[in-house]
Amino acid sequence: MSVPLLLLIVLALGLAGFFAGRMRALSVAGGDLRNLHSLPGFYGWSVAILASAPAILVMVIWIAVQPIVIDRSVSAMIPETAISDGSTRDLVMADVRRIAEGLDQAVAAGALTPDGASNIRAGLSDVRGRLAEVGVALGANVSSESLRAAQSYRSGLAAGRLGMTAVVLALALGGLGYGLARITPRFRARNTVELAVRMGLILCSMIAIATTVGIVLSMVFETVNFFGQYPWQDFFFGIEWSPNFRGNSSLGVLPLLWGTMYVSAIALSVAVPVGLFSAIYLSEYAGPKFRAVVKPAIEVLAGIPTIVYGLFALITVGPLLRDYIAQPLGLGDSGSSVMTAGLVMGVMIIPFVSSLSDDIINAVPQSLRDGSLALGATNSETIRQVILPAALPGIVGAVLLAASRAIGETMIVVLGAGAAARMSLNPFEAMTTMTVKIVSQLTGDTDFAAPETLVAFALGLTLFVITLALNIVALWIVRTYREQYE
Amino acid sequence: MTDASAQFEGRGRPSLRVQDARTRRRNAAEKRFRAYGLVAIGVGILALFVLLASIFGNGSSAFFQTKIQLQVPLEEKALDKSGTRDPEAMKKVTTVGYGRVLKAALADLIAREGIEIDGLSKRDIDSFLSKEAPAQLRNHVLANPDLIGTTIAFEVMTNGRIDGYFKGRVSLDSAELDSNVSPAQLHLADALKDRGLLGTGFNLDFLTAPDASDQRPEAAGLGVAIIGSAYMMIVVLCLALPIGVAASIYLEEFARKNWLTDLIEVNIANLAAVPSIVFGILGLAIFINFAGLPQSAPIVGGLVLTLMTLPTIIISTRAALRAVPPSIKDAALGIGASKTQAVFHHVLPLAAPGILTGTIIGLAQALGETAPLLLIGMVAFVREYPGAPVEGFFDPASALPVQVYNWTQRADPAFVERASGAIIVLLAFLVVMNTIAIVLRRRYERRW
Numbered sequence: 001m002s003v004p005l006l007l008l009i010v011l012a013l014g015l016a017g018f019f020a021g022r023m024r025a026l027s028v029a030g031g032d033l034r035n036l037h038s039l040p041g042f043y044g045w046s047v048a049i050l051a052s053a054p055a056i057l058v059m060v061i062w063i064a065v066q067p068i069v070i071d072r073s074v075s076a077m078i079p080e081t082a083i084s085d086g087s088t089r090d091l092v093m094a095d096v097r098r099i100a101e102g103l104d105q106a107v108a109a110g111a112l113t114p115d116g117a118s119n120i121r122a123g124l125s126d127v128r129g130r131l132a133e134v135g136v137a138l139g140a141n142v143s144s145e146s147l148r149a150a151q152s153y154r155s156g157l158a159a160g161r162l163g164m165t166a167v168v169l170a171l172a173l174g175g176l177g178y179g180l181a182r183i184t185p186r187f188r189a190r191n192t193v194e195l196a197v198r199m200g201l202i203l204c205s206m207i208a209i210a211t212t213v214g215i216v217l218s219m220v221f222e223t224v225n226f227f228g229q230y231p232w233q234d235f236f237f238g239i240e241w242s243p244n245f246r247g248n249s250s251l252g253v254l255p256l257l258w259g260t261m262y263v264s265a266i267a268l269s270v271a272v273p274v275g276l277f278s279a280i281y282l283s284e285y286a287g288p289k290f291r292a293v294v295k296p297a298i299e300v301l302a303g304i305p306t307i308v309y310g311l312f313a314l315i316t317v318g319p320l321l322r323d324y325i326a327q328p329l330g331l332g333d334s335g336s337s338v339m340t341a342g343l344v345m346g347v348m349i350i351p352f353v354s355s356l357s358d359d360i361i362n363a364v365p366q367s368l369r370d371g372s373l374a375l376g377a378t379n380s381e382t383i384r385q386v387i388l389p390a391a392l393p394g395i396v397g398a399v400l401l402a403a404s405r406a407i408g409e410t411m412i413v414v415l416g417a418g419a420a421a422r423m424s425l426n427p428f429e430a431m432t433t434m435t436v437k438i439v440s441q442l443t444g445d446t447d448f449a450a451p452e453t454l455v456a457f458a459l460g461l462t463l464f465v466i467t468l469a470l471n472i473v474a475l476w477i478v479r480t481y482r483e484q485y486e
Numbered sequence: 487m488t489d490a491s492a493q494f495e496g497r498g499r500p501s502l503r504v505q506d507a508r509t510r511r512r513n514a515a516e517k518r519f520r521a522y523g524l525v526a527i528g529v530g531i532l533a534l535f536v537l538l539a540s541i542f543g544n545g546s547s548a549f550f551q552t553k554i555q556l557q558v559p560l561e562e563k564a565l566d567k568s569g570t571r572d573p574e575a576m577k578k579v580t581t582v583g584y585g586r587v588l589k590a591a592l593a594d595l596i597a598r599e600g601i602e603i604d605g606l607s608k609r610d611i612d613s614f615l616s617k618e619a620p621a622q623l624r625n626h627v628l629a630n631p632d633l634i635g636t637t638i639a640f641e642v643m644t645n646g647r648i649d650g651y652f653k654g655r656v657s658l659d660s661a662e663l664d665s666n667v668s669p670a671q672l673h674l675a676d677a678l679k680d681r682g683l684l685g686t687g688f689n690l691d692f693l694t695a696p697d698a699s700d701q702r703p704e705a706a707g708l709g710v711a712i713i714g715s716a717y718m719m720i721v722v723l724c725l726a727l728p729i730g731v732a733a734s735i736y737l738e739e740f741a742r743k744n745w746l747t748d749l750i751e752v753n754i755a756n757l758a759a760v761p762s763i764v765f766g767i768l769g770l771a772i773f774i775n776f777a778g779l780p781q782s783a784p785i786v787g788g789l790v791l792t793l794m795t796l797p798t799i800i801i802s803t804r805a806a807l808r809a810v811p812p813s814i815k816d817a818a819l820g821i822g823a824s825k826t827q828a829v830f831h832h833v834l835p836l837a838a839p840g841i842l843t844g845t846i847i848g849l850a851q852a853l854g855e856t857a858p859l860l861l862i863g864m865v866a867f868v869r870e871y872p873g874a875p876v877e878g879f880f881d882p883a884s885a886l887p888v889q890v891y892n893w894t895q896r897a898d899p900a901f902v903e904r905a906s907g908a909i910i911v912l913l914a915f916l917v918v919m920n921t922i923a924i925v926l927r928r929r930y931e932r933r934w
Contacts, residue, residue: 004876067778194826198740204732205741208753208800211793215764218771274526281523298530303920305854307887308541308909314894315902316540347533354530378512380519401759408761410857411887415894435763435857442770442861460767464760471759 006059006168013172014052017179021047024183038190045193047179053196055172062164070156077149092146099150100157219464222448222457229451235458241421241432243441243452251455253462255421259431263342263417264406266427270346272399275353282354283361284383295358302351306411313344313416326428334418339427341416345406352402360394360481361387393481400474404467410435434459541906541913548907551689551704552649554615554678558591559637560627571631584627585620588642601677606670614671616643618698618705644684646704646900648675652686655899692907696869697884697892703900706893708908710868714784714883715853715915717872721788721879722795722852727845729792730799731834737800738807739829758797765794766858774862781863782882784872790862791852798851802844806837839930846923850916856887864888886912 025043029035036043075093083092107113183189227235230251238252278298282291318335321343326332364387372382388395418430419440441456448454505513564587568575589612596611619642626640627633643649647667650656652675661669678684695707733750741747769790773779779786810833818828859865864885872881884892886908893905 064777190824194824197826198736201732201736201740204729205736205750207729207733207793207796208750208757211757211768211796212753214772215760215768218768218776219764222771274529277523277526278530281520281527285520285523294527294531297534298527301530301534303850303916304537305856305887305912305916307854307856307890308537308913310856311890311894311905311909312537312540315544315906316536347530347537350530350533378516380516381512383519404759404761408763410761410763411891414857415891435761438763438767439857439860442767443863443865448775457767457771460764464764467759467761468756471756475755 003059003063006165007056010052010055010059010168010172013055013176014048017047017051017176018044020176020180021045021183024180025189028183029185035185037186037188038193042189042193043183043187046182046187046189046196047176049193049196050179051172051176054175055168058171059164059168062160062167066160066164070153070160074149074153074156077152078145092149096146096149096153099146100153103150103154215464219457219461222454223461226451226454226458229454235455239423241437243455245447245450245452247450249452251451253434253459255423256432256434256437256459258423259338259413259417259421260407260433260435262338262427262431263345263413263433264403266339266342267345267349267406268399268403270343271349271353271402274346275350275402276357276395278350279354279357279361280383283358284379284387295355298354299351301347302355304348306348306409307415309344309348310411310415313340313412317344318416321428329428331426331428334428334430336416336418336430337428338417338431341413342427344416345409345412348409348412349402349405352405353398356398356401357391357395360391360398360478363394364390391481393477397474397478397481400470400477404470404474407470408435408463408467410439414439434463438463541909544903545906545908545910547653548692548903548910549689550653550686551691552644552652552675552684552686553641554592554644554684556588556591556595556640556642557637558587558623558640560587560634562635565627566631566634571634573628573631576628576631576634579624581620581624584624588615588619588623595678595683596674599677599681599683601674601681603670603673603677605668606674607668610668610671610674613666614645614648614674616645616704617702619643643704644675645671646702646898648672649686649704650900650903651675652679653903655903692904693911696871697867697889698869699867700896700898703896703898703904706901706904708886708889708911710871711884711886711889711908712911713872713878714787714864714868715886717784717875717879717883718788718791718885719849719853720875721785722791722849723845725788725792726795726799726848727841730796730845730848731803731841733796734800734803734807735829735834738804739833740825754797754800757793758801761857762794762855763857763861765790766861768793769858769862780880780882782866782868782884783880784883784885785879786862787859787864787885788879790858791855794855794858795848795852798848799841799845802847803837803841806840806844807833809840810836836932839926843923843927846919846926850919850923853915853919854887854912856891859885859888860891865892867892886915 022040022044025036025040026033029040033040071093074096075089078089078092078096083089235251235253237254238250239254240250240252241255243249243251282295286294314336318337318340321337321340322333322335326334326337326339368386368390369382372386373379377385413433414436417432417436419432419436420430421432421437422429424431438456438459441453441459446453562569564583565579566576567578592614593608593611596606623640623642645667647656647661647664648671651661651667651672656664656667656672658669658672661667661672675684691705692707693712694709695705696710697707698705737747737750741750769786773786773789774781779789814832814836815828818832819825823831864883865888866882866884868882868884870882872878872883890905890908890912893901893908
């Protein structure tokens with residue numbers, strides 16, 4: 001039975017359980033609701049949950065575990081000798097899966113009988129030719145080992161599916177029966193249902209933890225793998241980045257780190273003054289009407305997808321800087337440069353700096369302003385000598401948050417900064433960042449055994465740690481600061 | 487100057503009406519400071535304006551396409567040798583055969599109109615039309631086999647360079663240096679335009695057609711990308727909204743303050759700030775390499791974007807739940823509702839507009855996200871439309887922002903126009919979504 005159909009049946013059983021449970025509750029109560037502990041609907045729900053939830057849970061686990069089990073047992077069937085030189089067990093397994101699929105299609109197209117598909121022998125008939133008839137192209141001729149493996153793969157799948165159908169249906173029906181049998185007037189259905197609901201809620205909120213764990217695990221495993229093949233000293237302290245898919249690459253992170261920091265520094269030197277002064281003007285000088293128009297307009301900058309900024313850097317800012325600044329000054333003739341990416345990224349993070357600083361400046365108590373103005377200070381003197389010092393920790397936090405944004409930003413640097421890993425001071429030269437290299441090492445044909453691919457996970461982990469540290473420090477500063485005036 | 491002020495001046499005390507140097511300096515500093523603020527705001531707004539102007543300036547022409555009106559004779563002996571009008575038999579004629587028909591029709595048109603241009607070679611005529619045109623004619627004929635034997639009027643796309651000529655991207659000078667187009671072709675285009683046979687019209691294909699290869703930018707469209715993005719948004723909506731709301735309800739209404747809820751809170755705050763590319767690595771390692779889901783599939787993109795969107799939805803849902811005054815819950819509890827009933831029957835419905843607004847904003851963010859999708863293989867060149875849901879979620883597809891990236895990586899400058907056009911489409915979707923969010927907020931937001 002196919003998975004969607006099974007799911008549908010389980011849900012239908014749940015629905016039936018709801019109505020049956022409700023009716024049974026009414027009948028055990030003798031038609032008088034006051035005899036029941038809970039409203040009849042709760043009895044219905046308790047049965048429905050019991051009928052469907054465990055069955056679906058088992059189904060999900062079964063679907064997740066079955067391929068691993070079957071793969072392992074089938075892969076054990078293939079002898080070492082059947083794996084030709086230059087091939088790997090994984091490739092043979094992929095072949096086996098293709099053949100199994102092909103046999104399925106052949107049966108579906110009527111070219112083979114189900115019995116024929118499980119008894120066909122490689123030596124006796126031309127399997128490849130017969131599969132080609134139904135539109136399954138196989139790369140090489142089918143060896144008898146892989147054919148036999150494919151057949152046991154198929155039978156494993158069929159057995160697994162049968163087993164899953166049986167177990168899931170049994171669970172659903174059992175749950176339904178037990179749920180119905182449980183119903184008595186004294187049964188506390190509401191408490192049971194609410195407990196189940198609460199469990200569901202807790203499960204959902206655990207997903208945040210699961211995601212973090214997933215992120216860390218997915219990178220840590222491959223990073224450990226990577227450091228098994230490439231010395232960590234060379235990664236962290238190497239000053240050359242030249243991946244080479246034939247091996248013997250230099251994978252030093254320092255040029256990428258330099259590019260990342262350079263771009264982020266330029267971005268911050270654009271965004272911090274502009275964002276800070278905008279925030280000051282908006283919170284201290286602007287009237288409500290001006291503020292109502294300008295504040296959303298600046299925040300639009302934060303809502304624009306980064307790919308738009310990337311394209312802007314690529315087709316407008318890059319050529320502009322090259323033709324009017326870099327070439328006349330003889331600083332280079334590359335359209336993509338640190339300056340291009342940095343300027344555009346600076347525009348992107350203006351709203352981060354400005355809205356956070358705006359909040360923080362507004363949180364400075366009015367009494368400080370009043371005191372300063374009463375002593376005869378002008379507005380700007382008040383801002384510079386009273387408000388900014390008071391808001392400084394918060395603003396530092398805001399800048400750190402913006403910095404972590406800049407370091408983790410990908411599309412703008414992919415399109416604007418270039419791909420050449422070098423450590424140079426000239427901002428009009430193309431340089432590259434960690435995020436760019438993660439993209440370039442992980443797109444296209446990737447071999448997850450080569451250090452050139454695995455390095456991306458090490459880069460990702462480095463990036464994750466840096467941004468995490470920045471965020472934690474920033475949040476800590478902001479939080480401590482907020483408490484000062486509360 | 488009056489005597490009185492002269493008197494004060496004599497004693498070295500300034501007039502109240504005349505500012506002394508120090509006050510002037512302080513006032514000037516004040517003015518300068520205000521000016522800095524205005525300049526900063528001006529820079530921000532100007533950047534926004536230039537950004538939009540650049541994208542719209544480059545991209546709006548993608549919605550228009552130069553087409554030529556041809557009279558195409560569909561002869562039986564060329565296109566349906568069997569004479570049965572059976573589409574299966576007619577499929578034997580490939581696009582090459584249809585290409586010949588189109589080229590002949592164009593040469594015929596030039597001869598009929600008496601256009602004579604120096605240096606117009608046969609090759610120029612052959613490459614005048616888009617490489618995609620024969621396929622379009624073939625599909626049209628295969629869909630209507632009865633057209634065989636008649637002469638039909640057919641609108642055919644021109645080559646991308648000819649299209650670029652009318653959009654100002656290609657000039658006679660640049661054509662001299664370009665191996666893909668000759669000045670004679672441009673003169674031919676001008677002559678045809680003068681006779682009203684060639685014109686630039688609205689290009690619906692840009693929104694519906696699939697991507698096209700590097701050689702035919704004029705045929706590249708966003709159809710697959712829009713479907714892929716829509717599928718991903720459906721996945722995000724179906725997963726992120728229920729999970730996010732459930733998590734927020736638990737954290738806001740039920741959770742006791744203990745190490746577990748603290749841990750969850752810290753995690754949510756951090757996930758909101760994790761670089762998006764890291765989510766791409768997660769998707770690649772967990773969903774594709776570990777769970778074995780197919781590459782380039784909207785389901786994987788949707789899952790990754792769900793994880794990215796969850797913090798946004800949780801944060802806004804919690805704010806919406808918190809905004810419902812406790813008196814409402816207290817009243818429900820007071821007349822005997824359980825805590826679960828009070829939350830689900832009273833607090834949640836009142837928070838719904840806020841939750842919906844937050845969800846739409848989260849979806850808008852997810853729609854524009856590019857970097858994680860690059861890592862899960864959405865950059866692949868996909869020409870086949872994905873199937874209908876739910877199976878279609880597992881078919882290869884593209885996504886709007888990734889399509890933009892894809893086009894920026896191509897050599898032909900015509901793809902810059904396409905990429906900018908795609909961004910206009912993307913921004914249009916974002917504007918619509920954000921407008922809906924704002925309208926919802928204005929209409930249903932309640933101040934208690």
